[in-house]
Amino acid sequence: MSGRERIxxxxxxxxxWGVALxxxxxxxxxxxxxxxxxxxxELRDGNGENRPELTREYARVARxxxxxxxxxxxxxxxxLRALGDHLDGGHAVxxxxxxxxxxxxxTMSDLVxxxxxxxxxxxLGGPVQAEELLRGMPSAMVCGSAFPEVLAAVSExxxxxxxxxxxxxxxRGLEWASALVGCLAVGVGFAEGGGAGPGLVAALIxxxxxxxxRIAAAAGAEERTMLGLGGYGDLLASIGLEDRPEVVLGRxxxxxxxxxxxxxxxxxxxxxxxxxxxxxxxxxxxxVQSSTFEALERVLQGxxxxxxxxxxxxx
Amino acid sequence: MNRSAPIFGFNxxxxxxxHEVVHRxxxxxxxxxxxxxxxxxxxxKRLEASKSPEDARELAEWQRVARTIGRMADGERQRxxxxxxxxxxxxxxxxxxxxxxxxxxxxxxxxVTALLSPRKLATLARDPRELISLDALADKVVVEGPIxxxxxxxxxxxxxxxxxxxxxxxxxxxxxxxxxxxxxxxTYGAGKNLFTNPILSFFMHxxxxxxxxxxxxxxxxxxxxxxxSCALLERGYHSLFFPGGTRSRSGGxxxxxxxxxxxxxxxxxxxxxxxxxxRRIFFVPATINYLxxxxxxxxxxxxxxxxxxxxxxxxxxxxxxVGRVAAFMRKLLGMDGxxxxxxxxxxxxxxxxVDAEGRSYxxxxxxxxxxxxxxxxxxxxxxxxxxxxxYARDLGEEICRAYARDTVVMATHVVATAVIAWLxxxxxxxxxxxxxxxxxxxxxxxxxAREVVALRERLRALEAQGCVRLGHDVRYGxxxxxxxxxxxxxxGYHAAPxxxxxxxxxxxxxxxxxxxxxxxLAAHGVAWDVIAPSGMPAGLGxxxxxxxxxxxxxVGVTPELDASAQDAAVGGAx
Numbered sequence: 001m002s003g004r005e006r007i008x009x010x011x012x013x014x015x016x017w018g019v020a021l022x023x024x025x026x027x028x029x030x031x032x033x034x035x036x037x038x039x040x041x042e043l044r045d046g047n048g049e050n051r052p053e054l055t056r057e058y059a060r061v062a063r064x065x066x067x068x069x070x071x072x073x074x075x076x077x078x079x080l081r082a083l084g085d086h087l088d089g090g091h092a093v094x095x096x097x098x099x100x101x102x103x104x105x106x107t108m109s110d111l112v113x114x115x116x117x118x119x120x121x122x123x124l125g126g127p128v129q130a131e132e133l134l135r136g137m138p139s140a141m142v143c144g145s146a147f148p149e150v151l152a153a154v155s156e157x158x159x160x161x162x163x164x165x166x167x168x169x170x171x172r173g174l175e176w177a178s179a180l181v182g183c184l185a186v187g188v189g190f191a192e193g194g195g196a197g198p199g200l201v202a203a204l205i206x207x208x209x210x211x212x213x214r215i216a217a218a219a220g221a222e223e224r225t226m227l228g229l230g231g232y233g234d235l236l237a238s239i240g241l242e243d244r245p246e247v248v249l250g251r252x253x254x255x256x257x258x259x260x261x262x263x264x265x266x267x268x269x270x271x272x273x274x275x276x277x278x279x280x281x282x283x284x285x286x287x288v289q290s291s292t293f294e295a296l297e298r299v300l301q302g303x304x305x306x307x308x309x310x311x312x313x314x315x
Numbered sequence: 316m317n318r319s320a321p322i323f324g325f326n327x328x329x330x331x332x333x334h335e336v337v338h339r340x341x342x343x344x345x346x347x348x349x350x351x352x353x354x355x356x357x358x359x360k361r362l363e364a365s366k367s368p369e370d371a372r373e374l375a376e377w378q379r380v381a382r383t384i385g386r387m388a389d390g391e392r393q394r395x396x397x398x399x400x401x402x403x404x405x406x407x408x409x410x411x412x413x414x415x416x417x418x419x420x421x422x423x424x425x426x427v428t429a430l431l432s433p434r435k436l437a438t439l440a441r442d443p444r445e446l447i448s449l450d451a452l453a454d455k456v457v458v459e460g461p462i463x464x465x466x467x468x469x470x471x472x473x474x475x476x477x478x479x480x481x482x483x484x485x486x487x488x489x490x491x492x493x494x495x496x497x498x499x500x501x502t503y504g505a506g507k508n509l510f511t512n513p514i515l516s517f518f519m520h521x522x523x524x525x526x527x528x529x530x531x532x533x534x535x536x537x538x539x540x541x542x543x544s545c546a547l548l549e550r551g552y553h554s555l556f557f558p559g560g561t562r563s564r565s566g567g568x569x570x571x572x573x574x575x576x577x578x579x580x581x582x583x584x585x586x587x588x589x590x591x592x593x594r595r596i597f598f599v600p601a602t603i604n605y606l607x608x609x610x611x612x613x614x615x616x617x618x619x620x621x622x623x624x625x626x627x628x629x630x631x632x633x634x635x636x637v638g639r640v641a642a643f644m645r646k647l648l649g650m651d652g653x654x655x656x657x658x659x660x661x662x663x664x665x666x667x668x669v670d671a672e673g674r675s676y677x678x679x680x681x682x683x684x685x686x687x688x689x690x691x692x693x694x695x696x697x698x699x700x701x702x703x704x705x706y707a708r709d710l711g712e713e714i715c716r717a718y719a720r721d722t723v724v725m726a727t728h729v730v731a732t733a734v735i736a737w738l739x740x741x742x743x744x745x746x747x748x749x750x751x752x753x754x755x756x757x758x759x760x761x762x763x764a765r766e767v768v769a770l771r772e773r774l775r776a777l778e779a780q781g782c783v784r785l786g787h788d789v790r791y792g793x794x795x796x797x798x799x800x801x802x803x804x805x806x807g808y809h810a811a812p813x814x815x816x817x818x819x820x821x822x823x824x825x826x827x828x829x830x831x832x833x834x835x836l837a838a839h840g841v842a843w844d845v846i847a848p849s850g851m852p853a854g855l856g857x858x859x860x861x862x863x864x865x866x867x868x869x870v871g872v873t874p875e876l877d878a879s880a881q882d883a884a885v886g887g888a889x
Contacts, residue, residue, distance in 0.1 A: 007692050007693065065692045065694065081679065084679060085681065088683055088684060088687040089665060089683055089684065089686075089687035089688035090687035090688070090690040090692075090694065113678070114678050114679075115678075115679060116679075117677035117679075117681060119665055119666070119706065119709065120702075146705045146708070147701075147702055147705050148702070149691060149692060149699065149701070149702055153692050220850070220851075
């Protein structure tokens with residue numbers, strides 16, 4: 001890209017995920033400005049390398065035309081609305097937020113379109129973890145956007161020797177995959193915690209992913225997106241981690257903990273808890289078979305591990 | 316009538332436009348060999364199937380091109396390409412005659428009536444003043460929507476009208492609606508088959524229509540067509556496209572569009588920016604609603620038959636038969652409000668709402684400069700076809716939402732929906748064809764009236780949310796009135812009876828046509844939805860419109876408050 005002006009990247013959100021993304025973009029050589037409400041002492045100290053510019057003003061982060069939104073899904077609408085006051089049609093907003101909101105199961109990019117004037121939207125997903133980005137460990141990420149120029153810009157901003165960015169035009173598919181993977185990870189944690197062997201876990205994963213693909217397709221996604229890096233790949237990475245909140249929650253439930261205690265144990269918000277019953281409802285309304293998700297719903301209601309297996313194999 | 320619209324100077328500008336189109340197509344065609352080979356291949360294939368001597372000559376010419384093109388020098392190929400591009404461009408370019416326009420908009424509606432019913436013609440011959448007083452269509456054709464806003468908008472920018480498409484009457488009816496609304500005429504691409512239609516060709520010629528030959532499938536032809544449409548928009552010609560691509564076979568409101576020509580608006584707008592003279596483009600969706608549809612019988616038969624799936628152009632339907640058109644016009648003129656054209660709120664090419672001054676607003680009511688959407692992420696205004704293709708798809712979805720919200724429900728739609736619902740209750744779990752086979756069943760009048768009233772209540776609730784519009788008849792009539800009106804509308808136009816009044820009740824005669832008329836409400840989740848396009852969930856209803864411009868801000872809460880409210884809501888769900 002020599003000779004061309006580099007795209008400036010704005011990252012909104014000072015949590016671990018936002019900081020990790022800002023660092024990754026710096027590492028790839030992009031000019032980065034990070035919007036963070038909290039102090040970022042570790043970013044203020046140290047040498048200038050890999051250190052993004054910091055701001056607390058939406059107007060300043062909006063000077064970047066490529067904006068990466070990495071805030072919790074619960075505060076996404078408010079953040080987007082405030083950010084939206086400073087954006088115009090020339091911006092691209094790509095979010096790294098897992099989750100579907102409301103009874104209508106709106107995706108985060110639907111929120112971007114509702115709360116800002118931006119039309120060029122995208123999402124990040126795939127197996128990459130914040131920790132890997134922070135430490136510069138090789139990993140892979142997926143960017144979804146129907147706009148080729150957004151995919152190109154994200155790839156330019158983040159791709160480095162340590163991070164491979166794959167693009168897909170199926171934005172909706174990636175968003176649904178990210179959200180449904182969170183649900184399935186609870187199930188995997190639950191099965192493992194309940195003493196399931198590798199065969200049963202494999203059956204749960206394979207059937208769960210296939211089912212998730214059909215549900216996402218009913219929402220207008222392409223099935224294969226769930227079957228690729230943004231779905232299957234993401235799930236494999238999630239369950240490989242010891243401290244992934246969804247998995248921790250599932251294990252705690254398998255040990256007979258109440259949902260409140262299990263949430264406390266997982267420490268972070270688990271979006272999957274309110275999402276699972278809504279996914280079941282969505283699948284029913286559209287006549288999609290969803291026995292895995294129905295089983296997960298029962299798990300959240302305190303069913304025993306063996307009931308999960310019965311439910312899974314009943315259909 | 317305001318005569319400043321560019322179309323009044325079209326004939327003088329035509330040569331320049333054709334020249335510009337050919338020049339652009341030539342410079343955009345990187346591989347003349349490929350373009351000519353592609354054209355020769357498709358044309359030979361198409362013309363081989365034809366028997367006319369004229370086509371045979373053309374076929375021989377293309378076969379010669381196919382044989383010799385490989386050996387030609389580059390310059391020779393360029394020359395040949397230019398020759399064909401020019402020929403196509405002149406074939407496409409239409410004609411606009413202001414005198415014909417005047418005659419047709421002011422006098423043609425009554426004139427058509429007269430022509431179609433010879434008795435009146437005799438009256439006219441005796442007393443030509445009758446022509447003036449015969450403004451018969453005024454009560455019959457209702458034109459509604461944000462007309463004042465549109466009148467202001469066409470002064471500051473270029474309007475692209477994108478109505479629903481049910482009938483070959485649409486372009487005439489819509490042209491008439493524009494005139495009635497005090498809006499300047501629009502140029503449009505009409506299927507070439509319409510130019511040979513003995514009844515419609517009169518209107519097609521000289522009214523600014525350009526010819527689109529949908530049988531020609533090669534890239535060069537499509538490039539010329541898109542470039543032509545782009546050049547017109549750039550020059551500020553208000554345009555009319557039927558983005559459904561073809562008449563709705565099912566009778567349903569379009570839920571998926573063909574966006575080829577619509578897409579030329581993005582390039583046109585960008586070019587005006589690049590030239591430093593921005594000219595904004597506004598899309599105006601509209602619904603054309605008929606109490607009865609001229610070609611209903613052919614269209615629904617086509618929809619239901621497997622053979623129909625591939626038949627894109629129908630050249631032998633009711634619109635080519637003088638008797639049927641005359642019967643249709645008589646029916647139309649016999650009933651008030653038989654046709655309603657409803658304009659939707661205008662939007663910019665990026666799906667934002669616009670006000671009467673042509674300013675764009677996002678869903679939160681913030682003003683936004685449309686030019687920013689065609690800037691790349693480095694801030695440069697660029698023509699980017701991949702980007703614009705996605706904008707076009709997004710716009711298509713917005714247009715379809717507007718169609719559903721501005722569908723005007725009439726007595727025939729409600730009664731047909733009620734009848735089909737009743738039939739389905741009689742045979743639960745029956746598939747479409749089982750339902751359609753139940754002819755000669757009789758519904759007690761009271762049952763039907765009750766069903767109609769219940770349906771009307773559901774439609775009222777939908778209308779309150781902004782998801783549909785009730786026609787005058789549906790809004791005020793009793794259940795019995797609506798049934799009577801539907802019976803009257805069907806009788807005397809459709810060849811065989813649709814519903815028949817018997818002593819024991821209403822006999823169901825033509826279930827295919829009832830299916831056709833009920834399909835108008837399928838997208839609204841009110842009628843049986845077996846016509847949803849593939850990949851689209853059926854019968855899920857319509858999204859209500861966003862709050863009006865200006866209201867969004869006041870309703871909006873402050874971000875901080877909203878954040879805590881949202882958290883509480885999520886917490887509650889957990």
